[in-house]
Amino acid sequence: MSFEHLDIILIGVAILGVGILVSLLRLFLGPTSPDRVVALDTINTLVVGMMIGLGAYYEEVVFIDIGIVYAILSFVTTLFIARFISTRKEKEVGP
């Protein structure tokens, strides 16, 4: 019985990391503000997934607690940004 095979969880976390990098590209490219918010929302969900994976790998429950709080806080952030951009018309396309 050995518990060293747990590296496969790290592989999953690494794949999520690649997903975050790909989404970051969309965050920089835009072109409109809602596009950037979509990318941010995707990154937030992937970060929560990463936290769950890391919590299992290091056997630390604190990581998963951070994941829960991060999920709820990022939800509030998304709602707030959506509220903010819906109160003004999109004037120009671009950064």
Add this chain to the structure above:
Amino acid sequence: MTWDWAMITILVLIIISGIFSLLGAIGLHRFPDVYTRLHAATKTTTFGSIFLAIAVIVYSIFRITEVGPENDGAFITLAAHTFIALLAILITNPTGAHAIARAARKTGIAPEQAVIDEYEEVD
């Protein structure tokens, strides 16, 4: 269930989760406008997170049964907290998607390649 079988189960769950999460990120670049990107991002990342969480819960249950009843409860806590994180994702993700879609429609971004648009302003 032996350790090998548990590992294979976890490996399959993690590969499914990784494939769908990555597809969501690629979908952000493949689709033309914000609404179709929301489709890709919301569904796939939620599904990926569910499978990653199930993998961690399977791992915790296996560790609980392996170590036996005299364990210190750390893995029960791990499984319970993972379940709560899963619930948080399941509830917040679609709601956030509505908020973004509504904000995008209110700023006047029309869906690209649309064949029908029955939207009207209501309050």
Add this chain to the structure above:
Amino acid sequence: MFTFLVTFLGVLVLYLLLVWGSGDAGSAYWAIEEVLAGFVLALISAGIARAILGKAENSRMFLKWPLFLIYVPTVFLWNLAKANVDVAYRVITGRINPGIVRIRPGLKTDLGRTILANSITLTPGTLTIDIDRKTGDLFVHWINVRDTKTDEEKTRAVCGSFPEWARRLSE
């Protein structure tokens, strides 16, 4: 009183889930201090949230929890899996035919509308954008628009069996 009790029990169960495993090794899985803290916190939050959850129609969902246990792992998860295969196909081929349609599910309560909107966001090819508060009509972004004649046919094509489930869960 009913809403107070429902909120109290809900918060208590959530707190006990969070501190599961805090007790002594082997025997009890909950430390007695944590259970007492859970009682106090549940009392406080139930006192605060009573004003918000005061409408009895909103707290009725807690009586339907066995139905949720049936709905989420079967109907909902199956449709979520189908939705992901669908999105994967569209990401790879890039074949889309989008549009925004108006559907009439005819649900009365806020809770039913919320369940329906969140369910159809996570299921094949649909994304809720907005709601008409007076009539309960939903505006849905549909990634693969098909030709439909009547309103019922369109609602059926967009949401499948979800309106019946939302009605069962909320009313």
